[in-house]
Amino acid sequence: MVRQLTDTEIDAALAELTGWRRVEERPAIARSFKFTDFNQAFGFMTRVALMAEKLDHHPEWSNVYNRVEIVLMTHDAGGVSERDLKLARFIDSL
Secondary structure, eight states: OOOOOOHHHHHHHHHHSSSOEEOTTSSOEEEEEEOSSHHHHHHHHHHHHHHHHHHTOOOEEEEETTEEEEEEOBTTTTBOOHHHHHHHHHHHHO
């Protein structure tokens, strides 16, 4: 089973990530993205999807035209795990 990170571990990771925040309603982290158009947003989502598949760890997300909302949480852990941070770091690298 995957270990849920402590609040201290999550806070330390959020300090190093760009634009990620805690989700108030549940134990997850989230980030919003805005692109110039739908094509750019969809290309971004495609790159994230390919990495998520490799990691076998898939985000919750939505897309409206040029905006993408991403929520990361490891359901097996009941909260944020190292899997979420790994995917968040990859997303930040894009």
